[in-house]
Amino acid sequence: MRKLFSLLLVSIMGGALTLGSYLLFIEEEPVYVEDKGSIPAYTPVNFEAVPGSAMADFTEAADKSVHAVVHVKNITETRSPFSSRAGTALQGTGSGVIISPDGYIVTNNHVIQNASKLQVTLNNNENYMAQVIGSDPTTDIALLKIEAEDLDYLPFGNSNNARIGEWVLAVGNPFNLTSTVTAGIISAKSRDLGMDSNVSSFIQTDAAINPGNSGGALVNVHGELIGINTAITSQTGSYVGYAFAVPSNNARKIVEDILEFGDVQQGILGIRGSQVSRLPAEIEVNTTEGVYVAEVEQGSGADKGGIREGDIINQIDNVEIRKFSDLKGYIGSKRPNDVVQVKVLRDGEEKTLRVKLTKYEVYQIKAIGLEVTNASSEDLARNKVKNGVKITRGLTPQMQSERLTGTLITAIDNIPVEDIDDVKEVMARRNSSDPISVTFVAPNGEKQKYVWR
Structure with missing residues (x-):
């Protein structure tokens, strides 16, 4: 009996060591990769779980979602150097979400970037050419419009109410084979992915999302849109359990800004x-x-x-x-x-x-690698000047090392600037191949002029 017990103990220890070795040497940390691939008010949607079951019933939410998710095809025009004839090439594909019955569609900016033409395919295989109404690269959100009526659409939900552990559906149309639905839970909220983004607060889910699902819908079991699927974490570029969506409250605000103001009001x-x-x-x-x-x-x-x-x-x-x-x-x-x-x-x-x-108003002077914003009256008084814009950050490692944040620019090419609109106008009029001179006023009041050639 003792011998049998000893053999059993050795077997258990051996199995544990084998599993420990596997975890120690095989598993690796994931590496982040970006997945390339009139708005209705909040709408309450009634939902009931399967009677007598603790498991959520996804069928109603899936049925509402699949018809509101589209395939987006990004087409660019090409021209051969040996021929005057122009051609077209497929730049990329992704997904999009219909958010109104008259054809407004939300997708990712990286899905439609540099497009000459955009073709949208509905879940019933109808095709439409889409127009870009506006986009915001910093949040990776774009708004499209197709000329159609009485479309199925997804109402925005309140992403602030989303809870960790809540069941969600990821809906995309990655291969133009009609919409695909996967299920998972919300794994985390307010994830900062270290991206150069004004969102920096993504919803994380373990619902399977693969390249081509960019711009698709993250939906709760009530059939409400709570996120726009944007990125995945993977060493291979395919789904391994970590996916991220722009919260619906942020996406909705961006869409409304584009419609009302033409750009994002931050x-x-x-x-x-x-x-x-x-x-x-x-x-x-x-x-x-x-x-x-x-x-x-x-x-x-x-x-x-x-x-x-x-x-x-x-x-x-x-x-x-x-x-x-x-x-x-x-x-x-x-x-x-x-x-x-x-x-x-x-x-x-x-x-x-x-x-x-x-x-928040900024302008990037890319010719000199600096970002500026409007100076306050206190900034001007402190530096004893009547006009100028304030440097918010350097855009290049060299300019970051100069530590110019807080310094004022009072003139560009000897033309006084009072706000970032003046800076935009000066930069638009000048010849990009000409040297550019910039007059700085440091926080201690010292004035200096530099010339970039």
């Missing part, structure tokens, strides 16, 4: 900061969650609303702020002049402050 608090968990050891705080305010921009909504350096933001409009992506994601769903209630922790006490968001 509201900002007017702070610079870091999430508490990433603070250096010398900054002592009594909490492990929230956003630490390192700097408040003068004249911003945060400044006028009473937010101070050293405050820790832990809630906005009853939405918990645990990390910076929570804050950026929620503010990204708001517009300039919207008022938000910001709860901060200050000297151990909680305060609720009313903050009116200001408009």
Whole structure:
């Protein structure tokens, strides 16, 4: 009996060692790769689970979704250097979501980028040529329009109400073989993928999403659109369990901005900061969650609303702020002049402050590798100048190393500039092959002129 027990123990230990070795040497960390591939108000949708079952019934949500998801074909015109005849080439394909019965469609910007023509195929195989109404590369969202009526569409849901562990469907039309549905759960919210994006707060799901599903729908069991599928994490470029969607609140806001203003209206608090968990050891705080305010921009909504350096933001409009992506994601769903209630922790006490968001306006002067924004009256007074725009960041490693953030530009090619519209006009008129001169005024009031050749 003892011998049998010893043999059993050795077998168990051997199996455990084998499994441990497999986990140690075979599994690898995934590498992020981007998947290339009149709006109705919120609409309540009745839903009932299967009677007597704890499992959600996806059939109703799937039926609503498949007819509202389309195939998007990006076609570019080509011209041979040896012939005057023009041809066409398939640039790429993806998916899109019909969001209104008269043919408005949301997709990813990278699906339609550089397109000469866009062809949309519905789930019933009808084809339409689509027009780009507007797009925003920084959020990877684009709005298309086809001339059709009485189309099936998906109503926007409230992505703030989405919960981790909630069942969702990923619906796409990647191969123009009619829509495909996969199921999974919401794995996480407010994921920051480190992308150069104004969203930086993605919904993560384990529903299977593969290349070609970009621009497709992430749908809850009520048949509501809660996200636009955008990216996957994979070493091979195919699905391995990690997929990400732009939250519907952000996508909806971008669509409405494009329709109403022609471009995206981005509201900002007017702070610079870091999430508490990433603070250096010398900054002592009594909490492990929230956003630490390192700097408040003068004249911003945060400044006028009473937010101070050293405050820790832990809630906005009853939405918990645990990390910076929570804050950026929620503010990204708001517009300039919207008022938000910001709860901060200050000297151990909680305060609720009313903050009116200001408009984020920047322009990238790519010829010199700098991004600028409009200077406030306080910026001008501090530098003792009457006009100028303020540098927000360097766009190249060289310009980042110059540490010019906060410096004012008062003239380009000896032409005074008062705001970013002046900068745009000067840059549009000049010959790109000519040298460009820029007059800087440093925070200490020192004036210098540089010439790029």
